[in-house]
Amino acid sequence: xxxxxxxxxxxxxxxRTSAALILVAAVTVAxxxxxxxxxxxxxxxxxxxxxxxxxxxYGLFTALGVTLGWIGWSLVRQRARDPRRTLTILVPVxxxxxxxxxxxxxxxxxxxxxxxxxxxxxxxxHLVVVVVAVPAYIWASRRS
Numbered sequence: 001x002x003x004x005x006x007x008x009x010x011x012x013x014x015x016r017t018s019a020a021l022i023l024v025a026a027v028t029v030a031x032x033x034x035x036x037x038x039x040x041x042x043x044x045x046x047x048x049x050x051x052x053x054x055x056x057x058y059g060l061f062t063a064l065g066v067t068l069g070w071i072g073w074s075l076v077r078q079r080a081r082d083p084r085r086t087l088t089i090l091v092p093v094x095x096x097x098x099x100x101x102x103x104x105x106x107x108x109x110x111x112x113x114x115x116x117x118x119x120x121x122x123x124x125x126h127l128v129v130v131v132v133a134v135p136a137y138i139w140a141s142r143r144s
Contacts, residue, residue: 019140026136027066033132034058034125041121047113052122065129066136069094073137091134098126 038053051057072094073087080086105111106119 014140014142022136022140023066023070026132027063030062030066030129030132031055031059033128034062037121037124037128041117044117044121046115046118046121050113050115050118051111053118058125062125062129065098065126066133069129069133070137070140073141077141091130095126095130099123102126 035055035058038055038058041053042048042050046053072090076086076090077083102119102122105114105122106116
């Protein structure tokens with residue numbers, strides 16, 4: 001027996017492949033922008049060998065941030081009574097919460113070589129991820 005899937009006429013959800021490509025592009029753009037942030041931080045006095053400002057570290061955390069953000073975004077869109085309102089509140093709150101580890105890092109200096117410049121750069125990297133990811137999430141979740 002052969003089964004076929006019939007798609008409704010009109011607007012349909014963007015394909016998973018399209019959404020995945022948009023998210024890969026967002027990760028790529030965010031890592032490139034965070035590379036610039038890291039270079040500026042080092043030029044401004046952050047240690048060039050400071051672990052969190054090296055590509056393997058911020059590349060991984062940028063990719064994780066975009067990916068986990070997409071999962072959260074998708075869950076809110078699926079389950080919230082008013083997803084737009086919920087996301088309007090949640091995105092800034094989560095962004096501010098993402099600064100907590102950086103503030104603790106600055107206060108406790110639990111990574112050798114921590115400087116104010118380095119921590120500010122890490123905080124800017126969080127903003128970069130949000131500024132790149134949110135439009136990508138909107139685009140990826142739009143109906144085509």
